[in-house]
Amino acid sequence: MIVPMKKVSLVVMEKYRKDALQKLRDVGVLHIERKNVSSDALTELLEKKSGIENALQILEYWKDKAKSHSDEIIESYLTPHEDEPDVVNPMGIPFSLDALDAPNERKLELFEHIINLEEKRVSLLEKESLVSDEHNRLKGWGYYNYKDVHFLEKNGVSLYLYEFAPGVVKYLPSDVPFVVIKKTKTTAYVISLGREIPDETPIALGENSLSELDNILDDTGKQLKDIETQFYSLYFSRNSLEEELESISGRIELETAHEAMETLKNVSGVPSISWISGFAPNETVDKLRQAAAENTWVLSITDPGPADLPPTILRTKSIARVVQPLFKILGTYPGYWEHDISSLYMFFFCIFFAMIFGDAAYGFIFLTISALIGIISKAKTGKSSDAAKLMFFLSMFTIAWGTITGSWFSIPHENLSPFLRSLIIPPFNNTGPLTEFPVFLQNIFNLPPVVPTDALKTRWNIQFLCFAVAAVQLITARVFLIRKLLPNLAALAQIGWIMMILGIYFLVLSLLLKITLPSFAIWFIVIGIAINMVFSEQYGGSFVKNMVKSFSGFISFFLKIVGCFGDVISYIRLFAVGLAGSLIAQTVNSMAFPADGNGGFALDMFIKLIGAVLIFIVGHTLNMLMSTLSVVVHGIRLNLLEFAGNHLGMEWSGYEYSPFATVQER
Numbered sequence: 264m265i266v267p268m269k270k271v272s273l274v275v276m277e278k279y280r281k282d283a284l285q286k287l288r289d290v291g292v293l294h295i296e297r298k299n300v301s302s303d304a305l306t307e308l309l310e311k312k313s314g315i316e317n318a319l320q321i322l323e324y325w326k327d328k329a330k331s332h333s334d335e336i337i338e339s340y341l342t343p344h345e346d347e348p349d350v351v352n353p354m355g356i357p358f359s360l361d362a363l364d365a366p367n368e369r370k371l372e373l374f375e376h377i378i379n380l381e382e383k384r385v386s387l388l389e390k391e392s393l394v395s396d397e398h399n400r401l402k403g404w405g406y407y408n409y410k411d412v413h414f415l416e417k418n419g420v421s422l423y424l425y426e427f428a429p430g431v432v433k434y435l436p437s438d439v440p441f442v443v444i445k446k447t448k449t450t451a452y453v454i455s456l457g458r459e460i461p462d463e464t465p466i467a468l469g470e471n472s473l474s475e476l477d478n479i480l481d482d483t484g485k486q487l488k489d490i491e492t493q494f495y496s497l498y499f500s501r502n503s504l505e506e507e508l509e510s511i512s513g514r515i516e517l518e519t520a521h522e523a524m525e526t527l528k529n530v531s532g533v534p535s536i537s538w539i540s541g542f543a544p545n546e547t548v549d550k551l552r553q554a555a556a557e558n559t560w561v562l563s564i565t566d567p568g569p570a571d572l573p574p575t576i577l578r579t580k581s582i583a584r585v586v587q588p589l590f591k592i593l594g595t596y597p598g599y600w601e602h603d604i605s606s607l608y609m610f611f612f613c614i615f616f617a618m619i620f621g622d623a624a625y626g627f628i629f630l631t632i633s634a635l636i637g638i639i640s641k642a643k644t645g646k647s648s649d650a651a652k653l654m655f656f657l658s659m660f661t662i663a664w665g666t667i668t669g670s671w672f673s674i675p676h677e678n679l680s681p682f683l684r685s686l687i688i689p690p691f692n693n694t695g696p697l698t699e700f701p702v703f704l705q706n707i708f709n710l711p712p713v714v715p716t717d718a719l720k721t722r723w724n725i726q727f728l729c730f731a732v733a734a735v736q737l738i739t740a741r742v743f744l745i746r747k748l749l750p751n752l753a754a755l756a757q758i759g760w761i762m763m764i765l766g767i768y769f770l771v772l773s774l775l776l777k778i779t780l781p782s783f784a785i786w787f788i789v790i791g792i793a794i795n796m797v798f799s800e801q802y803g804g805s806f807v808k809n810m811v812k813s814f815s816g817f818i819s820f821f822l823k824i825v826g827c828f829g830d831v832i833s834y835i836r837l838f839a840v841g842l843a844g845s846l847i848a849q850t851v852n853s854m855a856f857p858a859d860g861n862g863g864f865a866l867d868m869f870i871k872l873i874g875a876v877l878i879f880i881v882g883h884t885l886n887m888l889m890s891t892l893s894v895v896v897h898g899i900r901l902n903l904l905e906f907a908g909n910h911l912g913m914e915w916s917g918y919e920y921s922p923f924a925t926v927q928e929r
Contacts, residue, residue, distance in 0.1 A: 265603045266576035268542045270568075271551060274561035277526050277535035283560065284520050284539075290554045291924025292547035294574050296540050300522035308515045315508045318374035321381045322498045328491075329498035374504055377497055384490045391483045397469055398476045403445070403452055406473050413468075423455040423465040435460060513925065520923060541923070542573040573599040575917035583609055585652040595903065598917040602743055608902050609653075611736055613660040615898035618729070620890050621841040622848065623665025624672045628887070630658035667691060668721065672883065673848035690724040708772070709779035726838050727776060733834035734768040736901075737827075740910035752801035759794030760910075762787040764827060771831050795820065830905045837901075840893045844886055851882030 271293055275283040287293060404424065412422055427435075429451045432443060439460050445452040459465060471479065524537045543551060548564055555562040567573050575597055577587065583605040589612075590596060590605075597603060620626070633654035640648035669676045669687035676684060741757045741764070748754035766787030773780035799820070800809040813820075855878040907913040 264578055265597065265599060265601075266578050267545045268567060268573040268576075268599065269545055269548050270540065270565050270571060270573070271543050271548070272538055272540045272563040273551075273555070274536055274538040274563070275558075277537045280524055280526075280537040281521060283537075283558065284517060284524075286554060286558055287520075287539075288517065288923055288925060290550050291922050292543045292550050293541040293923050294543065294920050295520050295523065295923045296542070297519075298523045300519060302518065302522050305515065305518045305522060308511055308518060312508065312511045312515060314378060315374045315504050315511065318377040319501060319504055319508070321377055322494070322501045322504075325491075325494040325498045329495045373497075373500060374507075380490055380493060380497075384487065387483050387487050387490070391480065391487070394476055394479050394483065397471075398473065398480065400466075401469055401473055401476070403447075403450060404473070405445070408472055410472075421457055423459050424468070425453040425455065425460060425463055425465055427451045427453060516923065542567065542571075542920075543922075544576060544920070567599070569600075572916070574920035575599050576920045577603055577605065579603065579605045582606075582656075585609070585649040585656070586612065588649050589653065593899065593903070595915040596917040596919065597913060597915060601913050601915075601917065602747070602911060604743075604907060604911070604913075607736075607739060608907075609656070611732075611906065612898060612902055613656055614732060615837060615901060616657045616894050617660040617664035618725075618837040619840050619844070619893050619898055620661050620887070621665060621668065621845060622670045622672065623662045624670075625883075625887055625890075626658045626661030626663075626665055629654055629661060633658055668725075670845065673845050673852060691721045707781075709781065722838070722842070723776060725841070726835060727772070729834045729837045730768060730771055730776075730831060732837070733831045733905075734764060736906050737764050737830060737910050740906055743911055751803070752798050752806075755797075755801075756795045756799040759791040759798070760827075761791070762794070763791035763824065764831070766791065767824075767828050767831050771828070775832070775835070792820075792824070826909060830909055833905055834901065836897045840890075840897055844890045844893070847886045847889070848883060851879060851886065855879040855882065 273283070273287065273293075403426070415422060425441075428449070429446055432446075432451045432453065435441060435453070439455055439458060441453050441455040441460065443451055443453050453460075455465070469476070520539065524539045526535060526537045551562060551564070554560070577597070579587070586605050586609040617626075633651050636654065637647040637651035640646070640651055665671065666683075666686050667688040668691040669679060669684065671679060671683060676687065738761050741760045745754045745757045748757065766784045769778075769781055769784035770788075772778040773784075796813050796817070797810055798813075800813040802809070855875040903915075907915075
């Protein structure tokens with residue numbers, strides 16, 4: 264459920280505002296309303312925070328290399344340096360050991376040093392790249408002094424350097440004097456004396472000779488190596504930076520709150536006062552009252568109004584809580600005025616997951632993975648992670664669905680063991696007439712005159728189940744809205760929607776599954792539309808005016824009806840994606856174990872066993888990966904769009920409760 268919140272306003276004397284904020288922070292329960300504020304102090308703190316985060320990101324790059332050199336670094340720390348007692352180690356770090364525990368200013372110099380060192384490293388890498396390109400361009404001409412060439416030019420002897428493919432040399436003009444000084448398999452190095460070769464561009468001489476370029480590269484490499492060595496040591500100072508980042512984040516929050524406080528200056532001799540507003544959970548307001556009494560604050564505690572947007576605290580049961588990590592990954596968080604659908608979301612998501620994967624053997628693989636994740640997380644934290652628990656539930660639903668439909672690596676039913684065949688529920692066992700459909704449902708649904716048999720029968724039943732799930736989930740959304748809208752008469756409009764969903768459900772069955780459309784289905788749609796036209800805008804005021812307002816929006820309402828029809832049909836994707844995965848699995852099986860003439864699985868030769876097993880493992884692994892992608896695309900979509908968005912009206916506009924408190928209290 265969503266924890267109820269109170270809106271809190273705190274009023275203090277303006278001269279005590281800083282002291283009040285410090286004490287309010289110690290209480291640690293008020294989520295302050297965020298405002299766009301600015302100040303020189305806040306700008307400076309934000310810049311420092313950005314710099315430290317940048318430094319930490321730079322150090323993260325050196326994580327693996329620093330750890331591989333950890334023994335060397337520790338030894339250098341323990342080596343005494345009598346001549347330079349303030350140097351940490353002989354690896355070039357201009358900081359003493361005490362600097363890591365020095366006041367804030369000294370620590371800030373550390374992150375600035377890291378950033379400057381990284382900027383220097385990047386500059387050197389760019390220089391190294393340019394020099395290396397120049398070296399590669401000229402290395403074919405060898406190690407001679409370019410100053411001699413310039414000397415000859417000054418004395419009237421012009422030399423022009425060219426590079427040609429070896430076969431081109433014989434076609435050069437005979438009237439131009441040139442010398443081939445070197446020839447390789449790919450290049451002929453040619454010097455023309457006194458004049459240029461027509462239609463050819465000579466190469467430009469560099470500002471440095473090849474030997475000078477070698478020296479530059481060598482010096483640059485040494486500097487880069489020195490910087491790299493420094494980063495190995497600096498990586499182990501990241502804890503100091505993380506502590507400083509935590510401290511500055513708290514100071515930023517405090518400064519932001521200080522600037523967010525509004526102030527009423529002296530009016531007719533009344534002292535200046537300041538106030539700040541926010542939200543706090545119901546169970547924590549007593550702490551605020553006690554703090555207000557101890558510090559002579561003026562405190563106002565009210566219920567949030569419709570215009571307010573309090574933070575959301577979800578307090579769900581342990582089973583439903585396991586879906587919260589999925590919400591965080593998707594970036595979806597219910598607003599305070601919306602619904603906590605964690606339990607329903609998890610239940611239907613498990614169903615969608617099972618129908619898309621559709622294979623009990625896959626379910627057992629996921630069960631094994633969830634057990635391993637649970638064991639590892641329990642060994643590290645003392646308890647099993649929510650991700651492991653969620654995977655456990657998904658695995659169990661998949662195993663159950665695959666068992667009742669007889670899907671085990673998509674092996675044909677006739678090749679399954681008698682025990683596994685006995686677990687298949689008759690509607691999905693591909694045998695017998697469709698009249699085995701439950702009797703109580705036969706009285707509601709007029710089955711199609713042409714009864715599908717064999718594999719088509721199972722497909723027909725799964726499609727029927729997909730639409731049944733659609734009707735149940737969408738009607739559940741409308742029931743939630745009835746609870747939310749009561750006691751307004753607008754709640755009755757949701758009854759109209761429920762009737763329309765039922766009518767549309769039977770219409771879809773008629774169009775796609777050839778079930779005879781019952782007459783009451785059309786009446787459900789008509790009556791549902793009429794109820795909506797009357798009650799959809801009845802939120803108070805004139806009944807007739809509200810009804811006229813509702814009729815004026817008929818075009819928009821009609822489009823919603825069409826959308827509802829599309830929403831119900833949309834659930835067929837569960838069948839389609841599950842069928843695609845099943846067909847892929849069957850193809851993998853036929854490639855790995857070609858069927859013999861009797862319809863069973865056989866190996867042509869024993870030597871093919873290893874290849875067959877590899878094909879089987881790789882093929883089914885790829886199929887599971889594709890099914891996982893399908894769950895993300897289709898399974899999550901049905902929950903977020905069709906259910907929560909289109910019918911529950913959720914915008915996922917919420918944000919988490921983050922109290923103004925010290926880090927230890929959060």
